[in-house]
Amino acid sequence: MVRLRVRGAASLVAAFLALVPVGARAQSCGVERWSVKTGTDADAGLINVGATQTNTIATLRSWPAPSPIPANNRVAPYETTVWVLNATLTEFKLETDSDIHLVLQDASGLTMIAEIPSPGCVGASSPLAAGITNARNQFQAVYTPTSSFQTVNVPVRVTGVGMFDFLHGQTGVAPNGIELHPVIDIQFNPGASNTVSASITTPSSNATVASGTAVSFAGSATDSSSSATLGYAWTFGDGGTASGASASHTYTNTGSANATYTVTFTATDNTGASGSATRTVTVTPATSGGGGTTTQILGNPGFETGAASPWVASVSVVDNSTSEPAHSGSWKAWLDGYGSSHTDTLIQQVAIDPTATAAALTFWLHIDTAETSTTAANDTLKVQLRNSSGTVLATLATYSNLNANTGYAQKSFDLTAYKGQTLQVYLVGTENSSNQTSFVVDDFALNVTTSGGGGGSDTTPPTVSATETGTSGPITFSATASDNVGVTKVEFYVDGALKGTDTAAPYTMGLDSTTLANGSHSLMAKAYDAAGNAGTSSTVTFSVSNSSTMPTDLITNGGFEGGTTGWTGTTADIGSFSGESAHSGSACCWLLGTGSTATETLAQTVTLPSSLASASLSFWIHIDTAETTTTTAYDTLKVQVRNSSGTVLATLAAYSNLNAAAGYVQKAFDLSAYRGQTIQIYFLGSEDSSNQTSFVLDDVSLDVQ
Structure with missing residues (x-):
């Protein structure tokens, strides 16, 4: 399977989406009346999102179904009104088009369907987008839908827009095909007044831990309703999160040494009641004891930099998609999972100190599969040690589709015998021609203990x-x-x-x-x-020395919220995209990221007053890449000042795949030397023939005073 760069929900061909198997990497979205189902149709402006009308399942089922059903228009008033239903949720399921399918039932046993689309399948222009995201979060805070129907019996108040669907034997379908699609709000046990209290039991007090060390946390919660279902979430102040049905969690902190952050444990029941508790964690450079020092020597062990380095990984292995959750934080390494013949590798070279008294490799592994065999290992992941030339020294373990299970499990191996050697920690995943198996790894650690302080720990500050x-x-x-x-x-x-x-x-x-x-x-x-x-x-x-005169921003539409206004160049790169988020607002400029030979530009012409005292160009940039090199700048973005004829006056900076990192950073440059001149602010991006690098810009300003 080829990973596609997606610049909008509509840019994937519907026929292709329908062929993507469950568990594969690309997100599938719906086809029939999809614009009506998500609020991107021609009549979406007729919906009064701010007004609701309470109704009943029996009344909605009595409405006449339109014939024919329009593809991209709405049938008023049924499909232009936001309806509120009080009903009982009896079943739910995650559909192959990424919708959460709900079966609603009234006191007489009459049923109808309500559906919550995936926010990633909703166009940015939809007036229902925020409500869909809200409903999705509300539901997933209480339940975890899977590809099989789950049976429940819980009162709900559901708010959504009416939509007539084509009849094709759906579970719970009304005879006229009416649904609430999309759902924009869902309340569980409306009117209930449950209370939840939560506490952290482990650690029993504030903790001091070494950077990169795994720490066990445990919480407990009580609910005033014995029938309510509790869900739990952990939030770690260094950026990690975890959620699910377990009140316990083992977390490898990624905080900087000598930093302090807060851990929060939250328990929430299906009425919306919640309680939380906190602990403070202080992160130290290493854990000392017994006359020695233990140091975690792997770089980027949780992949939270958003790039592979210093790992060397196959394209798209380092991943932050929600299709496979990380063990902690947002990023992990996802090998295979394509459902076709494929090999992925993940490699990092390290040197174990010759004075080491202990060396332990650990990581967390999750395996899921579409294979049905209970005897044949069709897809495998080998964990190996290789020398610096790539020769296999040992295969520590081999996992396969037969080891698939829910959740993560921690794996541990003693590497003390390899002290004094330079090793490659080498993972190789091999998948056959059908039925995907995903091997997802996260939160590595290679803890090396040296006697007498050791000689293998880097203690030299920058x-x-x-x-x-x-x-x-x-x-x-x-x-x-x-x-x-x-x-x-x-x-x-x-x-x-x-x-x-x-x-x-x-x-x-x-x-x-x-x-x-x-x-x-x-x-x-x-x-x-x-x-x-x-x-x-x-x-x-x-x-x-501030004067009473406020700075003036000479850039027009620097946040791109006005579309292409003010900008020239590859203006198709401006917009709201499902694959890259804006720094602020909903729009940004996404240059390159195609994974093929390309040159793209963005430019704006401005005139700097001759009387200015200062001029500062600033912008926010996010760079992500599939390049695996740590030394070669294959893809670049140059920030230039050009004159009105296009002649380059200065190249202010050049960024590349080597600068990839999680999140946005702000850059600033002094342009006061160009006072009195008409200049072009010019961004020039070049990408080679393989492995995408995306340069995403937002909030560009040229403040003069």
């Missing part, structure tokens, strides 16, 4: 220096940082307060001077390396 440009209007902070094991992020502190973070060089941050008082201020940059060490810059003193 070197970092900071500079500042500007005294009023937009101020730009810049830093240079280097380290022998690589810099992971730079934080900027003003007067001791954290003001921003950048994860990719060149490290910059923009700040509006009006957020600071006039006078002197201090700037300090702090850099972190891959081993958790932190280095700080010398303190830089700078001055702020």
